[in-house]
Amino acid sequence: MKRIALLSQRLANQIAAGEVVERPASVVKELLENSVDAGAARIDVEIEQGGSKLIRIRDDGQGINKEDLALALSRHATSKIADLDDLENIASLGFRGEALASISSVSRLLLASRSVDATDSGGWQVEAAGQEMTPTLAPAAHPQGTTVEVRDLFFNTPARKKFLRTENTEFGRIDEVVKRLALSRFELAFSLRHNQRTVHQLQAAQSIQEKQRRIGLVCGPAFLEHAVYIDIEASGLRLWGWVCLPTFSRSQPDLQYFYVNGRVIRDKLVSHAVKQAYRDVLFHGRHPAFVLYLELQPALVDVNVHPTKHEVRFRDQRLVHDFLFRSLHKALADVRPADHMETPAAAVESSIASPDGAGSPVQQVPLGLRLDESTGELYAPPDVPSSFAGSGSAAGRGYAGANIATTGADRGGWRQAATPGAGSLADQSALYQRLSEDAEVPPLGYALAQLHGVYILAQNQHGLIVVDMHAAHERITYEHMKSASDSQSIKAQPLLVPISIAVSQAEAECAEAQANELATLGFEIARVADESVIVRQVPSILARADIEQLVRDVLADVREHGRSERISAYRDELLSTMACHGSVRANRQLSVAEMNALLRDMERTERSGQCNHGRPTWVYQSMSDLDKLFLRGQ
Numbered sequence: 001m002k003r004i005a006l007l008s009q010r011l012a013n014q015i016a017a018g019e020v021v022e023r024p025a026s027v028v029k030e031l032l033e034n035s036v037d038a039g040a041a042r043i044d045v046e047i048e049q050g051g052s053k054l055i056r057i058r059d060d061g062q063g064i065n066k067e068d069l070a071l072a073l074s075r076h077a078t079s080k081i082a083d084l085d086d087l088e089n090i091a092s093l094g095f096r097g098e099a100l101a102s103i104s105s106v107s108r109l110l111l112a113s114r115s116v117d118a119t120d121s122g123g124w125q126v127e128a129a130g131q132e133m134t135p136t137l138a139p140a141a142h143p144q145g146t147t148v149e150v151r152d153l154f155f156n157t158p159a160r161k162k163f164l165r166t167e168n169t170e171f172g173r174i175d176e177v178v179k180r181l182a183l184s185r186f187e188l189a190f191s192l193r194h195n196q197r198t199v200h201q202l203q204a205a206q207s208i209q210e211k212q213r214r215i216g217l218v219c220g221p222a223f224l225e226h227a228v229y230i231d232i233e234a235s236g237l238r239l240w241g242w243v244c245l246p247t248f249s250r251s252q253p254d255l256q257y258f259y260v261n262g263r264v265i266r267d268k269l270v271s272h273a274v275k276q277a278y279r280d281v282l283f284h285g286r287h288p289a290f291v292l293y294l295e296l297q298p299a300l301v302d303v304n305v306h307p308t309k310h311e312v313r314f315r316d317q318r319l320v321h322d323f324l325f326r327s328l329h330k331a332l333a334d335v336r337p338a339d340h341m342e343t344p345a346a347a348v349e350s351s352i353a354s355p356d357g358a359g360s361p362v363q364q365v366p367l368g369l370r371l372d373e374s375t376g377e378l379y380a381p382p383d384v385p386s387s388f389a390g391s392g393s394a395a396g397r398g399y400a401g402a403n404i405a406t407t408g409a410d411r412g413g414w415r416q417a418a419t420p421g422a423g424s425l426a427d428q429s430a431l432y433q434r435l436s437e438d439a440e441v442p443p444l445g446y447a448l449a450q451l452h453g454v455y456i457l458a459q460n461q462h463g464l465i466v467v468d469m470h471a472a473h474e475r476i477t478y479e480h481m482k483s484a485s486d487s488q489s490i491k492a493q494p495l496l497v498p499i500s501i502a503v504s505q506a507e508a509e510c511a512e513a514q515a516n517e518l519a520t521l522g523f524e525i526a527r528v529a530d531e532s533v534i535v536r537q538v539p540s541i542l543a544r545a546d547i548e549q550l551v552r553d554v555l556a557d558v559r560e561h562g563r564s565e566r567i568s569a570y571r572d573e574l575l576s577t578m579a580c581h582g583s584v585r586a587n588r589q590l591s592v593a594e595m596n597a598l599l600r601d602m603e604r605t606e607r608s609g610q611c612n613h614g615r616p617t618w619v620y621q622s623m624s625d626l627d628k629l630f631l632r633g634q
């Protein structure tokens, strides 16, 4: 029999390193977080050979006291929390006190620092190389702040080292870590170098334009061209950031950044809510792109559920899920034709050019929108300047959706967006005055003709509109059917032969506890034993679905989110199919009156800018765009 012995400190750290230090990118993440926690204003990252040779991170934060330097390398040593109260109100990124200890147990680590309250002139440093933690202190020439140098990662754990991928792959992950952090701390300057080559050089960003410039540098210019800026507050939660219109979707979920109180997270509840919000505007299998920030009281979210702190746990999951879903759903629904036009609001946006004059397509303005919980409407609070309150109500046109600023898709001169204009804000508000007096022509204008039985040509005050009539009609039919079926409650249908289903005890309990919620969805489900339920009634539109599978899915949803979107998801799918069959087919001749009716319907209908598959339903070219095409006035 083997005897029990305490692990050596080094081995214990190496085991902990297994969780925290998976690869070079995880080292970079931990070190960057430490620099942020130290209040740095600028962080410089230097990488060699994908991080396996060298990771050097230097900051200008508050530094570490000479007396604490060695302690910083021991396990469970932290300056960030002292008691349980602190743990429940964490404002720092780190708090577990194990990163430096773990990293130094699997690399050659040098920690040099000079603290803000240092009285001597230089700094101090300690070194450790995968050994017992008895580092020696030596003077070092170091300005205020901290440098951590990690060399030869995994030199003493060859098994780990074997798992490393190519230099480029490992560097790609480091790059991603830096980008994620750069998007969460606009006020910090970052630089990233790999093998002596500068990869990122990001200035501190304060104004919204500077922030958007950073977004463009990190997510690419196309992201910004299709993004809508939102800022919504309700029930103590705030959601702000940039969401891309469904016309810009990705085959990979690679442009999805979500932050909770400044901490980047990947969370099932969050992805579920986002997916739901995009559900019927995104083509199957496509992924939306967004950079979003959720802010709430630290006590309402538990960040101590995972060693890498990627997951969080919300105290009130349902509240958060609903808030995210409703805010995003509404924001996407509210992008209407009027938002994309060269309306006064759009003109104001476009006058706020990027500060560097680099011709970046950034045109959004911060709108500080609020969500009215009783109506689910977004509105601009009174302190938002009226010229920013959108072309909608302010211009007396009654398009509620217009209070979201957007840039649009520019397809080789054709656009769904504001045309970048010139002139000062004062000029623009004069224009705004003038146009609002003379708002006779609706945003999508009046029909002129039908082109090859496929497109409607229309003119508005500013130029030419081309509408894909089938796509537009399909969308409208679908939205109408949805609201018609929303206004009646779900019809239920009793089953001729009730179905009994074996479920887990937790599911059976849920069915019992949520009987009322399930009844509003059209289900009658009774618990008949510890692990068995019987289904007597289902929503009629689903009577022909696989009931057993459906009930399992619904119970799983209700348990996880407190309710099930599945019924409406399924219903929407059905309606969408029906809408497609019921819509005008290409090659049908429409009268001018019919075409105008369709245009008016589009203006009134939520999400009419995209068809049910996320493709645009209309494009627009202003007179000045056309003039440019013909080189008029040049």
Ligand code: ADP
Binding pocket: 030, 034, 035, 038, 059, 061, 062, 063, 064, 072, 073, 077, 078, 079, 080, 094, 095, 096, 097, 098, 099, 100, 101, 145, 146
């Ligand atoms: P944690 O971040 O969880 O506290 P770490 O092992 O990452 O644990 O760091 C241990 C301690 O070392 C921190 O609590 C902090 O006091 C100090 N420290 C680490 N990095 C820095 C830095 N860049 N600037 C200032 N202090 C630092």
Ligand code: MG
Binding pocket: 030, 033, 034, 094, 095, 097, 099, 100
């Ligand atoms: Mg840390």
